[in-house]
Structures are given as structure tokens and as C-alpha cells.
Amino acid sequence: xxxxxxxxxxxxxxxxxxGVRVLVALAVFFIGRIVIRWIQKLVRRSLERSSADxxxxxxxxxxxxxxxxxxxxxxxxxKFGVDTxxxxxxxxxxxxxIGLALQGSLSxxxxxxxxxxxxxxxxxxxxxxDTNKNEGTVKEIQIFYTKLSTIDNKTIVIxxxxxxxxxxxxxxxxxxxxxxxxxxxxxxxxxxxxxxxIEEILTxxxxxxxxxxxxxxxDELADSAVILGARAWVKNEExxxxxxxxxxxxxxxxxxxxxxxxxxxxxxxxxxxx
Numbered sequence: 001x002x003x004x005x006x007x008x009x010x011x012x013x014x015x016x017x018x019g020v021r022v023l024v025a026l027a028v029f030f031i032g033r034i035v036i037r038w039i040q041k042l043v044r045r046s047l048e049r050s051s052a053d054x055x056x057x058x059x060x061x062x063x064x065x066x067x068x069x070x071x072x073x074x075x076x077x078x079k080f081g082v083d084t085x086x087x088x089x090x091x092x093x094x095x096x097x098i099g100l101a102l103q104g105s106l107s108x109x110x111x112x113x114x115x116x117x118x119x120x121x122x123x124x125x126x127x128x129x130d131t132n133k134n135e136g137t138v139k140e141i142q143i144f145y146t147k148l149s150t151i152d153n154k155t156i157v158i159x160x161x162x163x164x165x166x167x168x169x170x171x172x173x174x175x176x177x178x179x180x181x182x183x184x185x186x187x188x189x190x191x192x193x194x195x196x197x198i199e200e201i202l203t204x205x206x207x208x209x210x211x212x213x214x215x216x217x218x219d220e221l222a223d224s225a226v227i228l229g230a231r232a233w234v235k236n237e238e239x240x241x242x243x244x245x246x247x248x249x250x251x252x253x254x255x256x257x258x259x260x261x262x263x264x265x266x267x268x269x270x271x272x273x274x
Contacts, residue, residue, distance in 0.1 A: 025076045032072040040064055054123035056116050062142045108144040111160030115141060120163075121170045131166040134158060176209065177236045179243055183250055184225035186260035191218070194228060194259050201249050202232050207242040209233045225262045 040061055047057045121127050121138055127148070128135040134156050136148030146163060148156040171177070185194050199216045202208050212233035219229035234242045254261060 107161035111164040
């Protein structure tokens with residue numbers, strides 16, 4: 001018991017010194033976190049003043065946060081007596097192994113850089129990732145991932161490497177978008193009358209661009225109906241409301257004019273007994 005008490009008594013200075021270092025480390029961490037947030041805020045304001053792309057702003061902010069926190073943790077470790085030179089040498093010697101272990105993450109990081117350089121899309125664009133059919137509005141482009149928001153308010157997180165290695169469709173890259181409609185009418189209906197009616201609806205709609213070509217044509221002679229095609233141009237943000245409104249107007253107008261929109265049907269002829 002005497003030796004144990006003596007050991008505790010001799011260890012008190014060391015424990016006190018260790019406790020002081022822990023308190024200093026915590027203080028450094030919290031102060032460092034405040035400084036990191038201040039630097040992030042300063043960089044964000046600088047990027048906003050320079051009218052930088054929103055995706056670039058998000059990527060730089062995410063990368064800056066990751067790098068500054070890594071530096072902060074490395075500095076705190078040095079305060080506890082960790083040999084930083086040995087750590088750096090260990091990291092350098094294990095670079096190949098780390099690279100292989102983080103191959104996917106490095107690929108996503110490189111993909112994020114390529115997305116910002118090549119700009120196949122920007123924050124706010126509506127994209128469709130063709131491989132897995134993920135689609136939505138781009139909300140964030142981070143270091144490793146890109147976040148999409150779907151029309152039903154879900155969040156899709158896609159690795160940047162996947163976006164750079166697969167085809168995608170940017171539905172909002174242009175200010176205008178062509179509206180394609182298909183309308184079925186009966187073979188017994190007056191074809192010219194139906195075409196004239198649809199063309200009039202398109203030309204009188206306020207959202208259809210009058211300086212662009214408007215076409216109404218026979219697209220297909222199907223089994224149960226004549227398929228009419230209609231093409232017009234609208235502004236991108238008005239695409240879906242205009243499409244829904246035109247389809248409803250065309251249906252009601254065809255009904256008023258007695259032009260039948262048939263459903264798939266099969267006519268069977270039965271021969272009598274010979």
C-alpha cells in the first residue's frame with residue numbers, strides 16, 4: 001500500500017500536466033473551429049462577390065473545411081507530443097496503400113473537380129443520370145458527392161465518379177425546350193379538321209413561342225387510331241404547366257367538335273359455317 005500511495009503521489013504531476021494538455025487541446029479545438037468557420041465565411045463571401053458558380057462555391061467550401069480540420073487535428077496531435085515528422089513519413093510511405101484503400105473516394109474527388117471544370121451541369125439544373133435513372137434538381141456539388149432533390153422532395157446522393165463516368169441528360173441546360181405531343185384520333189374522324197384545331201390551340205396559347213416553328217403532322221397510322229404529332233417551343237420553366245394545359249385543352253376541344261379519341265380495340269370477324 002505504501003508503494004502504491006507513493007506511485008500515485010509521484011504520478012500526480014504527470015496527471016496534472018496531462019490534464020492541462022487536454023484542456024489546452026480542447027481550447028485549441030474550439031477556438032480553431034471558430035476560426036475555420038470564419039475563414040469559410042470569408043471565402044464564401046469572396047466567391048459570391050466574384051460571381052463564381054454555385055457549384056464551385058460549394059466544392060471549395062467543402063474542400064476547405066476538410067483541409068482545415070485535418071490541419072487542426074494534426075496540430076493538436078503535435079501538442080500531445082506526437083512526432084509529426086514520423087507521422088508525415090508514415091503517411092508518405094503508406095501513400096500507395098492509402099491510395100488503393102481510398103480509390104473510390106479519390107475517384108469521386110477527381111470526378112468533382114472534372115464536374116466543376118467541364119460543367120455538364122450547374123446547381124439548379126434538372127438532370128437525369130442515365131445509368132440508374134436517377135433524376136432531380138442539383139442542389140449541392142460537394143467534394144465526393146452531388147445531391148439531387150426530386151420532385152417529391154427526396155434527396156438523392158450520387159458519387160461524383162459515377163456522374164463523370166456515365167451519360168446524363170441535362171433537361172434545363174437551354175432556355176427553350178421543344179414540346180412534343182402525340183394525340184390519337186379515330187380513322188373515321190376528319191383529319192384536316194383535327195389538325196387545324198390542334199394548330200389553333202398551339203398558336204393561341206400564351207406560353208407557346210410564336211417566333212419558333214409550330215408543327216402538326218400525322219406521326220403514325222396505328223392499329224386503332226391515327227396518331228397526330230404536335231411540336232412547339234416553350235420556355236424551360238414553363239414546359240410542364242404548358243404541356244398539361246395543352247393536353248387538357250386539346251381533349252376538351254376534340255370532344256366539343258365530335259372528334260373521337262379511340263382506345264385500343266380489336267375487330268373480330270366470325271365467318272358462318274360452310
